[in-house]
Amino acid sequence: MTRKLEGGKLLVATHNKGKLKEITEILAPYGVSVAGAGEMNLPEPEETEDTFVGNARIKAHAAAKATGLPALSDDSGITIDALNGAPGVYTADWAETPNGRDFQRAMARANDELNAVGAEAPRTAQFRCTLVIAWPDGHDEVFEGVMPGQLIWPIRGEHGFGYDPMFQPDGYDITCAEMNPAEKNKISHRGKAVAQFVQGCFGG
Numbered sequence: 001m002t003r004k005l006e007g008g009k010l011l012v013a014t015h016n017k018g019k020l021k022e023i024t025e026i027l028a029p030y031g032v033s034v035a036g037a038g039e040m041n042l043p044e045p046e047e048t049e050d051t052f053v054g055n056a057r058i059k060a061h062a063a064a065k066a067t068g069l070p071a072l073s074d075d076s077g078i079t080i081d082a083l084n085g086a087p088g089v090y091t092a093d094w095a096e097t098p099n100g101r102d103f104q105r106a107m108a109r110a111n112d113e114l115n116a117v118g119a120e121a122p123r124t125a126q127f128r129c130t131l132v133i134a135w136p137d138g139h140d141e142v143f144e145g146v147m148p149g150q151l152i153w154p155i156r157g158e159h160g161f162g163y164d165p166m167f168q169p170d171g172y173d174i175t176c177a178e179m180n181p182a183e184k185n186k187i188s189h190r191g192k193a194v195a196q197f198v199q200g201c202f203g204g
């Protein structure tokens with residue numbers, strides 16, 4: 001049975017400003033305001049699992065334990081069919097450099113690895129989002145969303161974050177970075193997962 005949440009404020013256990021902005025915007029119509037782990041100075045736990053749900057559990061339970069409040073985490077990434085699902089849980093790692101994350105470089109790597117598979121390699125990929133809400137007593141619940149699409153090159157668009165300029169959702173001829181944010185939230189992996197979370201934890 002899904003445990004319900006009360007009150008209008010939710011702790012979101014992420015240090016990613018792009019995710020936080022999207023979750024804030026998706027939850028606004030439900031009267032839920034959001035506080036991020038970064039602004040609450042919570043440490044960033046190490047993501048040691050090899051599944052989205054495993055890492056989402058680590059982040060949500062760490063924040064719930066540290067604050068005594070229910071905490072929502074988001075573990076997400078891109079799975080590329082021709083690369084057997086890579087980068088998957090390592091999506092952020094592909095962007096890491098000694099000077100911070102560089103997504104131009106991460107997108108170029110995805111394109112290079114696809115080209116190395118061959119000209120005929122399918123360009124299909126999925127954005128995946130796993131949300132975990134954890135309570136301080138150790139209870140948790142999981143919600144998931146997937147957005148299928150194609151990886152295009154050269155990249156296009158200025159909105160969004162991460163790999164958005166490379167990702168063209170199925171049924172669209174523009175990338176996620178060319179959409180306005182509300183349009184992306186309507187169809188995205190994160191939009192779908194948050195809708196399920198709202199239904200489960202705030203619904204009747």
Ligand SMILES: O=c1[nH]c(=O)c2ncn([C@@H]3O[C@H](COP(=O)(O)OP(=O)(O)OP(=O)(O)O)[C@@H](O)[C@H]3O)c2[nH]1
Nearest residue numbers: 013014015016074075076077091092161162163164
């Ligand atoms: O173009 C994108 N549009 C999206 O909608 C999206 N959602 C996730 N991602 C990427 O997937 C990785 C998640 O890694 P991740 O779950 O560990 O998050 P993170 O480390 O950035 O923050 P945190 O929540 O762990 O604090 C990061 O590289 C994100 O850029 C996206 N990229």
Ligand SMILES: [Mg+2]
Nearest residue numbers: 015016047092
């Ligand atoms: Mg992370």
